[in-house]
Amino acid sequence: MIGERDERPWGSWEILDEGPGFKVKRLVVTPGQRLSYQTHAQRSEHWIVARGTATCVMDGETVEVKAGGFMDIPVGTPHRIANVHDDEVVIIEVQRGSYLGEDDIVRLEDDYGRGTTAS
Numbered sequence: 001m002i003g004e005r006d007e008r009p010w011g012s013w014e015i016l017d018e019g020p021g022f023k024v025k026r027l028v029v030t031p032g033q034r035l036s037y038q039t040h041a042q043r044s045e046h047w048i049v050a051r052g053t054a055t056c057v058m059d060g061e062t063v064e065v066k067a068g069g070f071m072d073i074p075v076g077t078p079h080r081i082a083n084v085h086d087d088e089v090v091i092i093e094v095q096r097g098s099y100l101g102e103d104d105i106v107r108l109e110d111d112y113g114r115g116t117t118a119s
Contacts, residue, residue, distance in 0.1 A: 009112040010035050011088070023100045027081070027091040029054070034082030037109040043097030045073040047081065052089035055082040078108055 005014040010033035017024040029035070029052075037057065047056065048070045056063050056071050057080045065071055073079045075097065083089040097104075107114060 008035075009033070011083075013093075016092075018100070021096060021098070023095040025093045025095070026050075027089075027093055029081055029083040029089040029091065031083055031086050031088065034111060035080050036105070036107040036111070036114065037078055037080040039076055039078050039106050039108065040097070040104050041076065041106070042099040042104050043095045044075045045079070046094040046096075047071045047073070048092040048094075050090040050092050052083065052087050053085055054089045054091060055084050056080070057082070080109075 002015055002017060005012065011028040011030045013028075014026045015023060016026055027035075034055075047054070047065070049065045049067050051067055053067070054065045056065050057078075058071060058073060059077050059079070063071065081089070081091060
């Protein structure tokens with residue numbers, strides 16, 4: 001639902017827009033934190049770095065993406081965003097797919113002891 005927001009151990013997310021087959025989120029990753037290394041069975045993601053420098057891992061390859069840069073994550077590809085810098089990283093994430101629920105996450109690695117599925 002537009003405006004829905006959640007705090008996570010790594011920062012926060014908020015839904016900015018959504019419709020059939022897409023969802024747009026604003027992710028804030030706090031310094032020194034990272035999301036789980038994860039996959040999605042039913043969606044792809046397009047990340048636009050709005051502020052800061054994101055350390056992005058996709059299928060084992062690490063890439064630094066500065067403000068204005070982007071990454072495309074195909075369905076089923078392992079991925080993660082990390083913030084190894086001193087300032088917040090803000091990502092605009094565009095999800096596309098047949099199902100965009102928060103439970104379409106399989107965690108491969110997690111720094112916060114969460115299980116293999118979203119919680």
